[in-house]
Amino acid sequence: MSSVKVKLKKTDIDKLAEVCKSFNNEPGELINVLHKAQEIFGYLPSEVQEVIAHELKVPVAKVYGVVTFYSFFTMTPKGKFPISICTGTACYVRGAEKVLDEFKKELNIQVGDTTADGKFSLSCLRCVGACGLAPVVLIGEKTYGRVAPDDVKQIIKEYMDQ
Amino acid sequence: MANIKLTIDNKVVEVPAGTTILEAARQNNIHIPTLCYMNLGDMNIENKPGGCRVCVVEVEGRKNLAPSCATNVAEGMVVKTNTVRVLNARATVVELILSDHPADCLICAKNGNCELQTLAQDLGIRKISYQGEQSTYREDTSPSIIRDVDKCIMCRRCETMCNDVQTVGALSAINRGFEAVVATAFEQNLEKSTCTYCGQCVAVCPTGALTEVDHTQQLIRDLADPNKTVVVQTAPAVRAALGEEFGNEPGTLVTGKMAAALRRLGFDHVFDTDFAADLTIMEEGTELLGRLNKFLAGDKNVPLPILTSCCPAWVNFFEHNFPEMRDIPSTARSPQQMFGAIAKTYFADKIGVNRKELVVVSIMPCLAKKYECQRDEFSVDNDPDVNYSISTRELAHLIKQSNMDFNNLPDEDFDNPLGESTGAAVIFGTTGGVIEAATRTAYEVQTGKNLENVDFEQLRGFEGIRSATIDFDGTPINIGIAHGLGNARKLLESIKDGSNKFHAIEIMACPGGCIGGGGQPLHHGDSSILKARMKAIYSEDENKTLRKSHENPYIKSLYEEFLGEPLSEKAHHLLHTHYFDKSKNDIFID
Numbered sequence: 001m002s003s004v005k006v007k008l009k010k011t012d013i014d015k016l017a018e019v020c021k022s023f024n025n026e027p028g029e030l031i032n033v034l035h036k037a038q039e040i041f042g043y044l045p046s047e048v049q050e051v052i053a054h055e056l057k058v059p060v061a062k063v064y065g066v067v068t069f070y071s072f073f074t075m076t077p078k079g080k081f082p083i084s085i086c087t088g089t090a091c092y093v094r095g096a097e098k099v100l101d102e103f104k105k106e107l108n109i110q111v112g113d114t115t116a117d118g119k120f121s122l123s124c125l126r127c128v129g130a131c132g133l134a135p136v137v138l139i140g141e142k143t144y145g146r147v148a149p150d151d152v153k154q155i156i157k158e159y160m161d162q
Numbered sequence: 163m164a165n166i167k168l169t170i171d172n173k174v175v176e177v178p179a180g181t182t183i184l185e186a187a188r189q190n191n192i193h194i195p196t197l198c199y200m201n202l203g204d205m206n207i208e209n210k211p212g213g214c215r216v217c218v219v220e221v222e223g224r225k226n227l228a229p230s231c232a233t234n235v236a237e238g239m240v241v242k243t244n245t246v247r248v249l250n251a252r253a254t255v256v257e258l259i260l261s262d263h264p265a266d267c268l269i270c271a272k273n274g275n276c277e278l279q280t281l282a283q284d285l286g287i288r289k290i291s292y293q294g295e296q297s298t299y300r301e302d303t304s305p306s307i308i309r310d311v312d313k314c315i316m317c318r319r320c321e322t323m324c325n326d327v328q329t330v331g332a333l334s335a336i337n338r339g340f341e342a343v344v345a346t347a348f349e350q351n352l353e354k355s356t357c358t359y360c361g362q363c364v365a366v367c368p369t370g371a372l373t374e375v376d377h378t379q380q381l382i383r384d385l386a387d388p389n390k391t392v393v394v395q396t397a398p399a400v401r402a403a404l405g406e407e408f409g410n411e412p413g414t415l416v417t418g419k420m421a422a423a424l425r426r427l428g429f430d431h432v433f434d435t436d437f438a439a440d441l442t443i444m445e446e447g448t449e450l451l452g453r454l455n456k457f458l459a460g461d462k463n464v465p466l467p468i469l470t471s472c473c474p475a476w477v478n479f480f481e482h483n484f485p486e487m488r489d490i491p492s493t494a495r496s497p498q499q500m501f502g503a504i505a506k507t508y509f510a511d512k513i514g515v516n517r518k519e520l521v522v523v524s525i526m527p528c529l530a531k532k533y534e535c536q537r538d539e540f541s542v543d544n545d546p547d548v549n550y551s552i553s554t555r556e557l558a559h560l561i562k563q564s565n566m567d568f569n570n571l572p573d574e575d576f577d578n579p580l581g582e583s584t585g586a587a588v589i590f591g592t593t594g595g596v597i598e599a600a601t602r603t604a605y606e607v608q609t610g611k612n613l614e615n616v617d618f619e620q621l622r623g624f625e626g627i628r629s630a631t632i633d634f635d636g637t638p639i640n641i642g643i644a645h646g647l648g649n650a651r652k653l654l655e656s657i658k659d660g661s662n663k664f665h666a667i668e669i670m671a672c673p674g675g676c677i678g679g680g681g682q683p684l685h686h687g688d689s690s691i692l693k694a695r696m697k698a699i700y701s702e703d704e705n706k707t708l709r710k711s712h713e714n715p716y717i718k719s720l721y722e723e724f725l726g727e728p729l730s731e732k733a734h735h736l737l738h739t740h741y742f743d744k745s746k747n748d749i750f751i752d
Contacts, residue, residue: 010585046347046348049347049348053347058331059325059331059334059345059347059356060330060347060348060356061329061331061332061333061334061336061345061347061355062325062331062334062350063347064334064336064345064347064348065335065336067336068336068337068338069336069337069338145416
């Protein structure tokens, strides 16, 4: 388990209750509610899961079970600059894994993690539809094409002082 | 429902539509092995995730093998349960499970009582053809239950008990694939979860993944210590189940042999929790009548219905889930704790022993009792009223270690003064028993009349939620009964929304009551065992000369010599308690 302790504000709790209500507080809508909640908070800390469990009247353990089952859901907040490395077929054969390894090494984190300063998080995705630029790296909305492992240091540096 | 004809292993059988292949086979004496499957039919408890694939069978015309527990019969179906293909598949499944299972069977707490072990033996597994990574997870020890998740085979029976039957919701499967385990919310220790320690997860776990905290070594040391006086109390349900551990038929009463065994183990005084059960009736019954009479006199603010408070898992449950209703349960302590409080004051004084040199041990069908002993409010200067509790299973182990031929022991009696009891106390061990015992006494106290027939059949049975109206000489008293915490929740919700009006309610956390407790010999999914134990309890009651708690002569002298009268200041101090709001622990938000 990896989670950051947060204290939810009253407005956050109300917002979550609102989301649950929009799904009629149906226990069967748990996954949809979690999707919405992650949209709002960017991740699903334990406090958010507790509010949802309370609203939908399902055990917190069940909510945690669903959150940990689906890789889409995360309990780790995304970094200020989320880095996504495409590991689709085209990018992969053109060396995406080496690029990924370089990012892991430079940031000293694993896929799914966020750096301690909250600046960068690392994830993989499958094909962004720019295979001509393989291997592709996305940082926030910005796309980097034909990335070589040697470029990684420089790319990270661009965001260091932001 | 229409019947369906099919062929299983060349035998034409007929079963109702909607029956599974597994059930159809079992009804016709064909025993397809299972592992994750569990069916306690009488209590509507079923677990069939179709996950383990041990029960696969061949169905003619079907390409893949079918899990018989989750496949319904169809007209003209031809099923084969023991072809080479099926046997190979079953062996492979078990070998794969064993390849990720610790091989410490010989020293495992479940050695000899493990369904995985039995299955491997029955299937003749002599080698494990697969070698791979072993999943590991930290061990989690709570006051009552130990989780050793490395031994979990993900049958998810514990989840079914915890969520569907008990509605406690402490356990859930988390993560996926090889990483999947059964855990609590945010993988906290059980102690920090909503767990009530009812132990029903332990009662159904097929392997050694869930076991009880074992106090037998400590007990052996205490018994050998010449500076300590060790007294024992045994709960009513223990005598109706202990015999099973020594090969006796379920439902064999071993009260006398148990007393003999305890004496031979070295206990200085062999007492009975039943004595304290009689005492509970005096206190709880008086409390009930007090509230009832206020209510009947027109006081509408009096908290009713009164709820029984003997069951520690039930107490934990309402402290977690219904803290706003915590003024409703009786304040009477459980018989275990009443016994401890009396033993360490009244009895210690009588024999001239300092309470710190007196060790009070309880034998319980229950795992929540282990936790209850440790509650702060039940100790004086860090000296618990009941030092620790051991389960029926632990007692059986202890007797076996002590080289006793249990079945050939003579029948002996309990010691006095804390060993005398009435039939009313014995029935505390089964669902409906506490309220029946209370009714026997309350009726006589309230009406001033002698109760001719003490058998209240309308309060007995196996139904999860029951109700009955008892005529108290013109005053109808409405009584509710629930066993299993899921049923308790339903009953409590109905009180909250006002749809049910009861004067008194009995709740026991375990299906069947204490006879089905988490510390009892494992029933391995056979609910007829619980029924046999229930029958044994009622027969012990019938054979008692005294069957009403207030007729117990030693209870009378306890009040005369020591307590004064029920609900006296001294009784309040020693025999009553208060409850806490534990819901705050469950949620981090304010």
